[in-house]
Amino acid sequence: MAEWGTRGDALYDGGFLPMFVGGRWIPALSGAVIEARNPANGRLLATVPRADGADIDQAVAAARRAFEGPWSRWTPFERQALLLRIAERFEAEWESLCLSDTLDMGMPITRTLANSRRVLGMLRFYAGQAVALHGATIPNSFPGEILSQTVKEPIGVVGAIIPWNAPIAGSVWKIAPALATGCTVVLKPSEEASLTVLMIARLMAEAGLPDGVLNIVTGTGAEAGAALAAHPGVDKIVFTGSTATGQAIARAATGNLKHVSLELGGKSPVIVCRDADLDKAVPVAAMSVFANSGQICIAGSRLFVAREIHDEFLTRLAAFAGALKIGDGVLPETELGPIISNRQAERVEHFLGVGRDEGARLVTGGARLQGEGYHGGNFIAPTVFGDVTDDMTIARQEIFGPVISALPFDDLEEVVRRANDTPYGLAAGIFTNHLGTAHKLARRIKAGTVWVNMYHAIDPAVPFGGVRMSGYGREGGIEHMQEYLDTKAIWINTD
Secondary structure: OHHHHHHHHHHOOOOEOOEEEOOEEEOOOOOOEEEEEOOOOOOEEEEEEOOOHHHHHHHHHHHHHHHHOHHHHOOHHHHHHHHHHHHHHHHHOHHHHHHHHHHHHOOOHHHHHOOHHHHHHHHHHHHHHHOOOOOOEOOOOOOOOEEEEEEEEEOOEEEEEOOOOOHHHHHHHHHHHHHHHOOEEEEEOOOOOOHHHHHHHHHHHHOOOOOOOEEEOOOOHHHHHHHHHHOOOOOEEEEEOOHHHHHHHHHHHHHOOOEEEEEOOOOOEEEEOOOOOHHHHHHHHHHHHHHHHHOOOOOOOEEEEEOOOHHHHHHHHHHHHHHOOEOOOOOOOOOEOOOOOHHHHHHHHHHHHHHHHOOOEEEEOOOEOOOOOOOOOOOEOOEEEEOOOOOOHHHHOOOOOOEEEEEEEOOHHHHHHHHOOOOOOOEEEEEOOOHHHHHHHHHHOOOOEEEEOOOOOOOOOOOEOOOHHHEEOOEOHHHHHHOOEEEEEEEEEOO
């Protein structure tokens, strides 16, 4: 605690941090600011600009100038080299980036530090993709000697809006493919967690990023976010966050018919079959929700357990949850940190009350933590509800907190129907030792990602995204690159 706490005090001292537009560090035109506070103790870390539509205008104009200027003449090799230099800067400053995330949004430092392979891997994967983009020569049936081919061109100015639950990875997942394809970016981080994203801008500038290629505008969703989504100078909007906000962004994007990619909410099912290895399934199923204190879009918060093993599974699950160490994320022993804000903690508390009122049985947790070590923070005990039915609010709505709803099932046909009885379709987990069962369930569950005997695996080479109300578009893999590219057909009469 002493080492990380001391470093945290040195990292942010309550001062003002400007935003990054056109290669310059500037305040909001209005002079308004937002406070950034540590969710573990309420301490003021810094203030950042509260941008509005006028600031978005500035940032989009800077991104447009860069896109149509020297950046458009950078070769794939040069873009690749830039991304590799950025990866080097991230690697050199990884501990500071992680500490910033822990202070700003509460994720335990052990978890942020362990994420280096994924984040650095993303930067280097997209660096490789920068020199692998190509069109095609296509045989056609048009009369005469006609050559037909396609070329891939960057879409243009990308507006990116990210949530507060994973600032480092969330930023890179938006910025890196845009840079690899030759786009420019205006990124608005969540007003709840902007500090690390500003650090990322600094590191990228130090790596040689040209002015205006990346612009970071801090502010609220209602002001800066809405202005960015509707801006006629933005060619594509990419958003990760709630389904309701995603719907609003999609409506705002119709003004100039900009491209839209949305990674939205979920109420993901985890299915534990009667032949599952409980020693493996219990901790993985638990952490599919409790990781990051439940503040993850892919949380496997609907836990379907075969009736034959249901009671034993819940007993083990409660014991696992009760043993988790909850506290300030700077403590190396902390496994679960705080909820991002008092407002979000109160929202989770509301769902806890609704679960009890609707007849769910509280197995463990179910309360906000008070007392020594929790003063001024937003801590919720990891919670398991039993006797949950499919129509209960806690089984239908995304809570975004450490809350599991356990539901027994009797056969595979039944659990497929019930697992798919949701407007969402982001992710799912299956635990079984039978290969046929794994294949059957994985094919029939409506979700963008299905994990078998594991959870949370994400790799830059593998596409990730949702179906139905969980959004559309993919991040990761070669599919991700196509999200930032237009295809142009070229016909040449060679007679």
